[in-house]
Amino acid sequence: MKLKVLIADDEPLAREIISSYLKDFEEVETVYEASDGLEAVTQINKLQPDLLFLDIEMPKMNGIAVLDSEHLLHEPAVIFTTAYNQFAIKAFELNAIDYLMKPFDRGRFHASMNKALEKIKLSELKNYQEQWAKINLDYQNALIQNHESEYPSKLVVRDSKKIKHILTDEIRCIEAAGDYIEIIDDQGKFLLYKSISEIEKKLNPKVFRRIHKSYIINCNQIVEIRPHTNSEYHFHLTNEQVVKSGRTYKDQISDLVHGNI
Template identity: 35%
Template sequence: MNAEESRPKICVLVVDDEPLARSNLTVLLRLDPEIGTVRECGSGAEALAEIRNSKPDLLFLDVQMPECDGFDVLEMLGGDLPPAVIFVTAYDQYALRAFEVGALDYLLKPFDNVRFERALSRAKERIAKRRSSPPTTEWLAVKSVGQVAFLKISEIDWIEASDYYSCLHLGTKTHLLRRSLSELDQELDQTLFCRVHRSTIVKLDRVRGLKLNESGEYEILLDNGTQLRLSRRYRKQLQSRLRVHGSDGP
């Protein structure tokens, strides 16, 4: 068995609300011996569930779909994005946005076999690289004012709950993410972030001290001057993460 035969097959998901468009891509994909499972979804909402369940290596994603478009899908996936994402659409005005949110390629319908093979080749290269060196999640996709932006997780100072959303604080800027605080608490690196209140998560390297307020409760002091309430429920967890010891600790 040669190296190519021993590599795991590539799992692909094709998302488009037009059955013929999905079928055309599926036919082309199944001609490639490196492609394994090819699944199809006809809506963004269906795609979200399928991506989280099957975790495809490669995603072909239509932009314009009813109720939940391609950019909505990427935002709601957060850190669950497949290694390679290729947008497929009949509209060229979305190309810049596609690359801004991390798409690997942008196939403009109608495309020929040569153009498709070029995009697929790039995807296979990226997937091979990811498999040899799996990355950690380094960003979050956030939709605001009609666009999607990637925010570096390393630049987040703290996060607060905002109803069913989460508000990310990065310096003087804030971004509203369509994810619950509980979801983020499960996904974020626990060596870097800590839940300190039912409505608050902090980045540990931003913590500069603890202050006892007038009511006898501790507040967390961040390096940018922000003060956050420390809940009794999460006190020991923060103490452990910060390696705070001694009778004077919280």
């Protein structure tokens, strides 16, 4: 593991001390510096460091504002370094690994750095496991589709403990959840590492209908449809789940709400 580290502090001596302590860790490959908050945001986006040592009281933008900035495009692991203790609660609300009070010695720094290394290693392991799970599921689903007609009769999904095969006819609803989707049937919720648009293309459009940017429902699982407002409807499914359609999808659901399936 080779790390990129950014030190954001307006005090040259503080940056020098942290930089010298970092030489004790062979995992650290490169060290960069920023002397104010705006520069810190720019450097974070440009360099995408693995670890950020962040002072709080800095010119132009303080450390808390750096992490809250709408312009921040990368989220490194963070250790706050400051002479002020009143920001500690806010720092941990922002998921900081540690809060180093200045002046700190080499021993305190080492303890903080070791916590950071452990968290980064766990994060890398989690990312690796998720990528492997995605590749495995994609491969198994491709095998199924190659042996079937145009639309698969089952999907390979996972829950927290195991890989499962579920029948597409038994799917009630599919919900977008960030970089993956949740597939809901009578057994619960299962993950599939695809976007909702990707899975929509693979399913039979006569059975599965996109009714919202975040939802696809199984038309055969609809119990009733109730009007809501502004061309929106509530779809009641056989598992008692209620899914609201989006206004921009009124054309896609016109046949459903008018009984012309």
